[in-house]
Amino acid sequence: MADRVLIIDDDEQLVDAYRDYLAGGGYEVDCAQELEEAQTLLAHFSYSVVITDLRLSKLGFGGLDLIKHVRENSSQTRIIVLTGYGWPELKAEASASGADAFLRKPMRLKDLGNTIAQVAGGQV
């Protein structure tokens, strides 16, 4: 069965690009645009990897909240954090909250695939 990946980001174009790329690599991909949507999906499906931006101001919540939520509910799920701002400080905070890997935006899709492969043992 394909690994299931959840992408949480407020940039629709980027989300579409990530989804198409990962789906093409054989992953089953879900996307969430808001905290409750992400929490609902996390409650009903088992994800190998969650990819989340740290700054989700358009969505009204922070990625750190989501990282803590994922970590409290699943120790198996790997968390990849994307961010384009305040890199060093946020990275330390996200790491302490339970994030497994980090990518600085903008990044190449191939880098996203490689990072997923590293944390989850999959390949794109």
Added chain:
Amino acid sequence: MRKSILETILDPHELSVRFQPIFQIQDGARHVDSVEALIRGPRGTNFERADILFDYVRRKKAEAAVDQSCLTTICDAAKNLPSKLRVNVNVHASTLGRNSEFVDFFLGHVQKQSLAPERFTMELVEYAPTCNIPELTNSIGKLRSYGVRIALDDVGLGQSNYRMMLDCHPEYFKLDAYFVNGLCSDTKRRAVVESVVALAKALGSSVVAEGVTSNDDLLQLETMDVDFAQANLLCPAISLKDLLASGYLDDPAFWAPARRQTGKRNVYNLEQHREQLSLAAEQSSPA
């Protein structure tokens, strides 16, 4: 900007409805008593599944708005059902407990669709413990004055507790599948079901067993004086088209005189049911 899931759900055209018959199970026969309308979310999304859809709705605290959207979808479909068939509709107790708007919306909407309010049973579901009971009982009183019946859903779980039984005076207790599965071989489950049946009878209510998965459990329920059963074993939730083609609604009592059909009262028959469903599926398949 793309519509959020909530915005999508609040568009009644994005929702669909399935109907699952509720069978009277006493006297050895399986007669359809009513149908429960079951909402499905936007097609092709994770939220098509009702459990995921309503989990999300509760997290968004949007029960009242979504209950209205669901009712709109159900009434649009129910107008094509036999005019004497009773229809069960799920509504959050918190929706009825928040204000009387939903009752007015319901009454206005059924009138618009030329549906008699007394055909409806409101199945109360609740997951939050903070329901406004006085407002809830006021809403129930108003619904009852129009002939609407009340069912308490998921009895034995969550907020479907003794207080709700006393405050809401439900005509029906809907016994959750958790207590029904494996009933015939589990003395503890039988003890729970016996107590619920005794309580329901003492309060003047009927019991509907949900999620019956075996004929042995079904027979056990019958001997335990359970009045009704709703289960995939008898008939799964199906589309309006399949339900109308299934033959379950051929009972003349369901139809107004102008649409009265001839035919004997429908008695449950598994083989006949399978044939009917496969025929209905064939007819509804695209060419």
